[in-house]
Amino acid sequence: MNETDSTSCSPTNSTAHRPPAVELSGIWKRFPGVVANAGAHLTVLTGTVHAVLGENGAGKSTLMNVLAGVYRPDEGEVRIDGTARHFRSPADALAAGVGMVHQEFRLVPSFTVAENVVLGAVDRIVRRQSIESAVGDLAERFGLATDPVRPVWQLSMGERQRVEILKALWRDARILILDEPTAVLTPGEADELGGVLRRMADDGRTVVFISHKLHEVTGFCDEATVLRGGETVAASLPVDGTDASTLAGLMVGSAPMANERPPPCVVGEPMLEVEALSCLGDRGLPALHEVDLTVYSGEIVGIAGVAGNGQRELAQAIAGLRPTTGGSVRLGRTDLTTSTPRQRFTAGLGYIPEDRIGVGLAPRLSVTDNAILRTYTSHRKGPFLDAGAATNHCQHLVDRFGVRTGPLDEPIAGLSGGNLQRLLVGRELSDHPQVVVAAQPTRGLDVQGVKAIQDLLVAERGAGVAVLLISEDLDELLMLADRLLVMHDGRVVAEFDPESARRHTIGEAMVGHASTGVVT
Amino acid sequence: MTEASVIGLLEATVSFGALLYLAALGEMIAEKAGILNLGVEGMMAMGAVTGFVVALHTGNPWVALAGAVAAGAAVALLHGLFTVVMGADQVVSGLSLTILGIGLAAYLGKGSVGRPAGAELSSVDWGPLSDIPWFGPVLFQQSPFVYLAVVAGVVAWFVLGRTRLGLALRAAGESASTADAAGHSVAGLRLGAVAMGGALAGAAGAYLTLSLTPQWAEGIVAGRGWIAVALVIFGAWRPGRVALGSLLFGMTLALKTRLQTFGVDFSPILLSMLPYLLTVGVLVAISIRARNRPSPAPAALGIAYRREER
Numbered sequence: 148m149n150e151t152d153s154t155s156c157s158p159t160n161s162t163a164h165r166p167p168a169v170e171l172s173g174i175w176k177r178f179p180g181v182v183a184n185a186g187a188h189l190t191v192l193t194g195t196v197h198a199v200l201g202e203n204g205a206g207k208s209t210l211m212n213v214l215a216g217v218y219r220p221d222e223g224e225v226r227i228d229g230t231a232r233h234f235r236s237p238a239d240a241l242a243a244g245v246g247m248v249h250q251e252f253r254l255v256p257s258f259t260v261a262e263n264v265v266l267g268a269v270d271r272i273v274r275r276q277s278i279e280s281a282v283g284d285l286a287e288r289f290g291l292a293t294d295p296v297r298p299v300w301q302l303s304m305g306e307r308q309r310v311e312i313l314k315a316l317w318r319d320a321r322i323l324i325l326d327e328p329t330a331v332l333t334p335g336e337a338d339e340l341g342g343v344l345r346r347m348a349d350d351g352r353t354v355v356f357i358s359h360k361l362h363e364v365t366g367f368c369d370e371a372t373v374l375r376g377g378e379t380v381a382a383s384l385p386v387d388g389t390d391a392s393t394l395a396g397l398m399v400g401s402a403p404m405a406n407e408r409p410p411p412c413v414v415g416e417p418m419l420e421v422e423a424l425s426c427l428g429d430r431g432l433p434a435l436h437e438v439d440l441t442v443y444s445g446e447i448v449g450i451a452g453v454a455g456n457g458q459r460e461l462a463q464a465i466a467g468l469r470p471t472t473g474g475s476v477r478l479g480r481t482d483l484t485t486s487t488p489r490q491r492f493t494a495g496l497g498y499i500p501e502d503r504i505g506v507g508l509a510p511r512l513s514v515t516d517n518a519i520l521r522t523y524t525s526h527r528k529g530p531f532l533d534a535g536a537a538t539n540h541c542q543h544l545v546d547r548f549g550v551r552t553g554p555l556d557e558p559i560a561g562l563s564g565g566n567l568q569r570l571l572v573g574r575e576l577s578d579h580p581q582v583v584v585a586a587q588p589t590r591g592l593d594v595q596g597v598k599a600i601q602d603l604l605v606a607e608r609g610a611g612v613a614v615l616l617i618s619e620d621l622d623e624l625l626m627l628a629d630r631l632l633v634m635h636d637g638r639v640v641a642e643f644d645p646e647s648a649r650r651h652t653i654g655e656a657m658v659g660h661a662s663t664g665v666v667t
Numbered sequence: 668m669t670e671a672s673v674i675g676l677l678e679a680t681v682s683f684g685a686l687l688y689l690a691a692l693g694e695m696i697a698e699k700a701g702i703l704n705l706g707v708e709g710m711m712a713m714g715a716v717t718g719f720v721v722a723l724h725t726g727n728p729w730v731a732l733a734g735a736v737a738a739g740a741a742v743a744l745l746h747g748l749f750t751v752v753m754g755a756d757q758v759v760s761g762l763s764l765t766i767l768g769i770g771l772a773a774y775l776g777k778g779s780v781g782r783p784a785g786a787e788l789s790s791v792d793w794g795p796l797s798d799i800p801w802f803g804p805v806l807f808q809q810s811p812f813v814y815l816a817v818v819a820g821v822v823a824w825f826v827l828g829r830t831r832l833g834l835a836l837r838a839a840g841e842s843a844s845t846a847d848a849a850g851h852s853v854a855g856l857r858l859g860a861v862a863m864g865g866a867l868a869g870a871a872g873a874y875l876t877l878s879l880t881p882q883w884a885e886g887i888v889a890g891r892g893w894i895a896v897a898l899v900i901f902g903a904w905r906p907g908r909v910a911l912g913s914l915l916f917g918m919t920l921a922l923k924t925r926l927q928t929f930g931v932d933f934s935p936i937l938l939s940m941l942p943y944l945l946t947v948g949v950l951v952a953i954s955i956r957a958r959n960r961p962s963p964a965p966a967a968l969g970i971a972y973r974r975e976e977r
Contacts, residue, residue: 238850253845255838257961266838267849269831300961 166229168193168322168353169214169245174223176209183209184220185377189355191322191370193228196344196354198364198386201374202398203454203619207357210374211324214355215247216240227322241267246320248311250327256300260293264313286313289350290343304430305336312343323347324355329363330455331430341367359453361391361658373397392655399621399654408626408646409605415444416479418613419465419582424474426464434460436637437474442582442613447604449628449645450617453657457637458617459501462586465615466498467491468506478582492521497580499572501587501617503564507571514555514562515541518574548573549599565596572603583607586617601627621653635659672928676921677805684910684917685809685816686874690895691902691909692816692823693867697743698899699827700860701840701967704746705761708892709768710865714739714872716772716779719883722876723785731786732873739869740862742768747861751854754971765892773885784881788812812874819867824906836860840965843972853972868892890939891920897946903953903963916942 169191176184184206191197201207212218214225216234225232227243234240237247254263261275261282269278282295291309299307308328315323325344329337344354345367358364364371365386371394373381381397419442428434435457442448452458463469465476467488475484481494492498500506508517518541519526526536541555550569552562559567572588585604589597604627608614618624624631625645633641633656641656690707697704704710718735722728746764749755791814793807827833838846839856847853871891876883894916901916902909919942923935953962 237848241850253842253848255841255845256966257841258834258838262834263845266834266845267851269834271831273829273831273834275829 165193166226167191168228169197169355170224170226170229171210171214172224172226174210174213174225175221176206176213176218177221182377184213184223186223187374187377187379188382189214189372189379190383191353191355192383193353194348194351195369196348196356196367197383198368198371199355199357199374200359200361200364200371200394200398202359202621205374205398206377207374208326209377211247211326211355211357214240215245215324217247241315241318241320244319244321245324246315246318246322247324248308248315248326248328250330252307252311254299254307254310257298259296259298260302260310260313261295263299263310264295264317267314268318282313282317285316289313289316289346304331305333305339308332308340309343316347321351322353322355324357326357327359327455328356329358329360333432337363338366359658361394364394365391375400391658392651395654395658396651398658399650411629412445412608412611414446414629415611417441418444418479419584419615420475420477421461421465422475422477424461424464424471424476426460426469426471428457428460433472434637435464438634438637438639440615440632440639442615444581444611444613445608446629447608447614447616447627449624449631450615450634451621451624451631451653451657452619452634454619456634458634459586460637461634462498462501462584462615462617465584466496466500468500492578495579495581497575497578497583499568499575499583499585499588501590503567503571508559508567510560511558513557514545514550514552514559514570517559517570518544521574522578544570544573544577547577548603563596565592565599568592568596568600572600576603576607580612582613582615584615584617587619588616589618589620589623597623621650625650633657672925674801674804676918676925677801678809679921679925680914680918681805681809681813682879682917683920684914685813686871686879687891687895687898687917687920688816688820688910688913689812689871689874690868690892691898691913692819692906693739693864693871694895695864695899695902695904695906695909696823696827696836696867697861697864698968699840699904699965700836700857701843701965701970701972702747702750702857702861703757703761703969704743704764704861704864705758705896706742706746706764706768707864707868707895708888708890709765709772710739710742710868711768711872711875711888711892711895712772713742713768714869715876715887716776716872716883717869718873719779719784719876720775721785722787723779723782726786728786728788728877731877732788732870735869735873735877736866737869739865739867739872741865743861743865743868744858746865747858750971751857751861754973757969757971769886769888776883776885779883780885782882784877786877787881788878810874810878812870812878815870820906820910827906837965839972840967843967843970844974847972847974857972868895871895894942897942900953900964901942901946901949903949904965905963915945 167190171189174184174187187206187210199207213220216237216239227245232243261279264282265278279295286293291313293306293309299310328340332340348354356368368386370383371386372379372383421438421440423437423439424435425437426435438461450458460469464471467486475482478494478496483491483494504510515537519537526533526540538555545552548569550566552566589600604614616627628645631643631645632639633653635657643653690711694704694707714735717738718731721734722731742764746760749760750757788811790808791811796807797803835846835851836856839853843853875887898909898912898916901912919938923938926933926935
């Protein structure tokens, strides 16, 4: 807690003679089936705000968790202020002065702000007034407006984040990592946070800031490092001398198209019409702002965007799983705006949810039970379930969609991701929908699984189905989509023709520089 | 209704209240750390039989009390082993503990049924205080267990609300991952709280066989462990309110045998339902209030904690 005056040096100039605050080199981290970091490196100078940029799955969070002691790297070296460190736990990292603010806050809602801040480090006897005034002083010093006496459950997301930052400062973290801190903030709160981070850097602390949002990076960061596919593609670029479109280009890369695009189909009538659709996100803030889109029979419309820009909410609102605050959803001639999920399914809407397990499938139920979850009313004998018919239906699905499974009456929990997804997609497609909304249908699958699911979607299109494909994999969208919409901040900001669009331009639209996109 | 019978009622209210409070306080401490222990009835039975048997053999009531406390804590740690260490379902394990405790106590106490107590903890004499009219007999001629309950309540209030240990313990019950991230041992805190809960339940059991009705009989706990569980909810997990609730519920126990003395024609069976009815009422009130503020129950109550790994 004690801060000496010597730390208030000016940021970049006086740091040349001392070792960088953070040096990560050759970091490898593998998880089952995924290489999250492949020799990534990062150097952050003391007293600076450093942005770490990259698309989803670029390995940013993993690298930061390595720095914060949450993960141990398989290979590579972590140096803090020039000293090699081997963190075994977040507590080790904190002892070395590295604190992290995670995306999911670790706060006790029923405790006051002060109690939360001091939870990890406080005297044996807790004197309420003294901790409250100490936390208040700390908050004031860094411009983190909070009321130490209030219970955390009453606070907004922005305030909770300030409490998290205060926790790290209370433990005297000199290096503070923030994992996408602005994702939960309103634009005003995000600007305020920028000011706080600046003040911390001026105080001689070091801030590592994960973000997708280019205007934030250029607004209050000194340097930026860009990750892609687990590797560092650009290290410590001075933000002043780099324009936003260069950063956008580095983030999305320029990989050539891997596969041939399937030939287009005959496009028919408009099947899915979404008009001025708005809804709130999980935290009660607006997540969709008057989204318009139309998907015609026989086409795949792709939705690109960085995670958390409303794609998830869009899919849920169309499927009827999220209440809307305005606008309409029509399927052919049927208005579905106020219909229940079952009515939408009956009307011909297939939905492949992002959360395969949980929303899509029930892990403890058997293969058969999951297969008939949508259609159990058609496998019955009077008031009872017709077990024979259900098993037949399931066997038919398993055969037709190539699901590799054990006994059909065993829980699905043992199936691999690819087979789970085949079962789920098969279930949704078997009732001949007219519209399919597929959210991240190939995420986390192996190459074969990806191919199988993509082929199914293309086959549906060939049968005249309107497909809305939401994906974070730009390559997939460029290969499958007939039209590509880009979402940013809950709006459709640009439309591209995937055959002629440049990745670079799409990347700029994804991070909010829509000036170059063709806005519909 | 004579003055003596009213004083007798109040005196009994305080003694029964203290009995319930010892057990409820223990349960509250365990629940504050996030562990629901429905084995109070069984832990009290074990405390009761152990206290009685040790008193028979040693003739020393304080050694007997220590034995009862240790027995309660030991049985509680069994629950801790299943739920904290192995992550088993807390309801199932707690209910098993009740059945196990009652059965084991009956077995251990077989030879002691009907025997006179080996030792008793008799009323404390507070000198002149004991002679104050009304207050003397009600407050200052009670068993040492009553004063033990008061001390335990004050200590629990202070430790839970005013110390680092209490803050960490409550954090473990509200959000175990937060407590873990802050560097506290969730398993250690929870095991300690469960053991403390068992120790207090054991003491409550010993109160029965060393002081209230100094003899051993099967079924001597008679459902009062369950009232203690209900009391924690009734008292909204706060030591002070649980104390008030204990006196209220203690009064229903005291009234049960006295209704006729007071000439009231009301079924004692219906009266003994009262604690549970009141608890249900409190639960309803809590859930109505919960629409705009969080429930007073520890948020992680009943949820096993495993550190997350990707």
